[in-house]
Amino acid sequence: MAKLEQEASRRRTFAIISHPDAGKTTLTEKLLLLGGAIRSAGSVKSRKSKKFATSDWMELEKQRGISVTSSVMQFVYDDYKINILDTPGHQDFSEDTYRTLMAVDSVVMIIDAAKGVEAQTLKLFKVCRDRGIPIFTFINKLDRQGKEPLELFEELEEVLGIQTCPVNYPIGMGQSFRGVYDRFKKEIELYDDKREQTLIPADSLETVRERLVQVADEATIDQLEEELLLLEEAGNPFNAEAVKAGKQTLVFFGSAISSFGVPTFLKHFLELAPGPAGRETSKGHVDPADETFSGFIFKIQANMNPAHRDRIAFLRICSGKYEKGMETWLDRTGKPVKLAQPQQFFADSRENVEDAYPGDIVGIYDPGLYQIGDTLCATKDTFNFGKLPTFPPEHFSKVRAKTAMKQKHFIKGIEQLAQEGAVQIYKTERYEEYILGVVGQLQFDVFKYRMEAEYNVDLDIQPMSFHLARWLLNDEIPREALRSTTNMVVHDSQDRPVILFENEFGLNWFMQKNPDIKLAESVI
Numbered sequence: 001m002a003k004l005e006q007e008a009s010r011r012r013t014f015a016i017i018s019h020p021d022a023g024k025t026t027l028t029e030k031l032l033l034l035g036g037a038i039r040s041a042g043s044v045k046s047r048k049s050k051k052f053a054t055s056d057w058m059e060l061e062k063q064r065g066i067s068v069t070s071s072v073m074q075f076v077y078d079d080y081k082i083n084i085l086d087t088p089g090h091q092d093f094s095e096d097t098y099r100t101l102m103a104v105d106s107v108v109m110i111i112d113a114a115k116g117v118e119a120q121t122l123k124l125f126k127v128c129r130d131r132g133i134p135i136f137t138f139i140n141k142l143d144r145q146g147k148e149p150l151e152l153f154e155e156l157e158e159v160l161g162i163q164t165c166p167v168n169y170p171i172g173m174g175q176s177f178r179g180v181y182d183r184f185k186k187e188i189e190l191y192d193d194k195r196e197q198t199l200i201p202a203d204s205l206e207t208v209r210e211r212l213v214q215v216a217d218e219a220t221i222d223q224l225e226e227e228l229l230l231l232e233e234a235g236n237p238f239n240a241e242a243v244k245a246g247k248q249t250l251v252f253f254g255s256a257i258s259s260f261g262v263p264t265f266l267k268h269f270l271e272l273a274p275g276p277a278g279r280e281t282s283k284g285h286v287d288p289a290d291e292t293f294s295g296f297i298f299k300i301q302a303n304m305n306p307a308h309r310d311r312i313a314f315l316r317i318c319s320g321k322y323e324k325g326m327e328t329w330l331d332r333t334g335k336p337v338k339l340a341q342p343q344q345f346f347a348d349s350r351e352n353v354e355d356a357y358p359g360d361i362v363g364i365y366d367p368g369l370y371q372i373g374d375t376l377c378a379t380k381d382t383f384n385f386g387k388l389p390t391f392p393p394e395h396f397s398k399v400r401a402k403t404a405m406k407q408k409h410f411i412k413g414i415e416q417l418a419q420e421g422a423v424q425i426y427k428t429e430r431y432e433e434y435i436l437g438v439v440g441q442l443q444f445d446v447f448k449y450r451m452e453a454e455y456n457v458d459l460d461i462q463p464m465s466f467h468l469a470r471w472l473l474n475d476e477i478p479r480e481a482l483r484s485t486t487n488m489v490v491h492d493s494q495d496r497p498v499i500l501f502e503n504e505f506g507l508n509w510f511m512q513k514n515p516d517i518k519l520a521e522s523v524i
């Protein structure tokens with residue numbers, strides 16, 4: 001195998017998605033510990049800052065400063081090069097969270113065993129499903145009493161509409177949790193307080209019983225036996241193609257806090273998760289092993305330090321090898337660009353990049369040149385990976401400069417930040433007032449802060465009661481929409497008409513009254 005192909009195939013680039021508190025930080029930390037990327041627990045946790053208040057700008061600055069390095073965490077394990085991409089949740093949930101999923105080759109979905117599928121997981125899952133990203137499920141907190149495993153499979157299948165295939169199966173739960181049985185490797189992994197990994201081969205149900213008799217009670221063993229049999233007979237058989245297409249999820253059980261099940265999960269995951277795949281471009285299919293270097297920008301992070309005003313553009317490499325000092329062309333402008341100070345990210349540091357391969361993420365210094373979705377190629381005959389989708393905002397606010405004198409700066413700032421992908425902007429139908437649309441509330445605070453720090457404009461932000469945006473596909477704006485008090489017609493940055501609604505109820509009511517109107521949730 002050629003070096004380029006070999007390097008690409010040992011990359012595993014993935015994101016961990018979950019609802020807050022399911023254990024994403026804990027699992028990430030355990031993976032980094034395994035890979036030797038951090039030395040002690042707590043290193044990742046510190047960034048989470050639970051006491052974070054949105055009005056505390058110092059804290060905001062600190063959080064965003066640190067999150068540049070934690071946006072991508074890279075380490076080596078068992079000869080695999082792993083890139084974990086952070087999907088910010090909690091207060092800092094934003095469009096970045098969604099866009100990051102455009103740059104990964106697979107996803108790990110964490111489910112809290114007691115809570116099952118929760119709202120934020122569902123939102124992120126839908127984005128993965130639409131892209132056909134392979135999804136691996138880690139059901140966490142088995143040391144506590146949770147829902148029955150079979151009930152959890154049913155929930156995953158019904159709520160998410162994905163087939164499940166458990167790789168391992170829990171032996172008891174909560175107080176009676178004794179470990180897991182690995183159905184693929186035919187091994188028992190025992191849970192003990194010393195947190196040592198004990199693997200016992202057991203290739204038949206009789207052997208499983210024999211091996212467990214010392215550590216588990218009769219009822220636990222009976223239940224395990226019964227359910228393992230049921231899975232053999234009625235469960236979904238492992239289907240590698242369905243996993244690759246995101247139609248079947250391989251399910252693992254464990255307890256991230258005690259690291260239980262994490263090493264075996266990682267080993268299975270690295271073997272079963274796909275490396276970088278080929279992607280479609282404006283000029284045909286591009287394969288990771290193609291010699292011509294190419295990649296796209298999926299995230300731009302502004303440094304909050306106003307003295308520097310520097311930004312980092314995160315580039316996902318899709319084909320070819322990146323070499324220091326190489327010349328590339330930006331497809332959008334057709335102009336050559338030198339990638340300035342490219343860096344790779346480790347758990348708590350950044351390093352200059354000498355070379356990088358498909359699957360890797362490099363951060364490049366951005367003097368204001370790049371936009372989200374830009375493609376860079378090491379050839380004059382450029383191509384692109386298509387625009388990244390915009391995701392429907394869920395919060396809207398009217399925004400204006402506090403002093404009219406600053407109007408010019410205000411417009412420049414708002415347009416630049418919208419181009420960077422920090423917010424979506426709309427204008428009202430009649431008076432052309434500006435409206436911001438975001439998927440996470442914190443984006444408003446960051447926006448206000450950056451307008452002050454970078455453009456010297458003090459903002460007045462007035463929250464609105466709308467929570468849904470739908471693009472109007474008809475040629476004419478219906479009068480009904482213009483007259484209503486419960487919805488509002490606005491125009492997006494490309495002057496396309498959009499109707500804002502307060503809630504699903506309002507949207508449905510509108511659709512019923514106007515059956516000829518065609519609305520879309522997103523447009524490219």
Ligand code: G4P
Nearest residue numbers: 018019020021022023024025026140141143144255256257
């Ligand atoms: P998140 O990033 O998805 O929001 O979750 P995080 O890892 O911060 O975990 C949320 C809470 O769940 C934490 O407790 C964490 O210790 C706990 N947790 C994670 N994995 C497990 C597990 O396997 N078993 C049990 N029992 N708990 C787990 P916390 O009390 O909110 O925070 P802390 O005081 O422990 O830091």
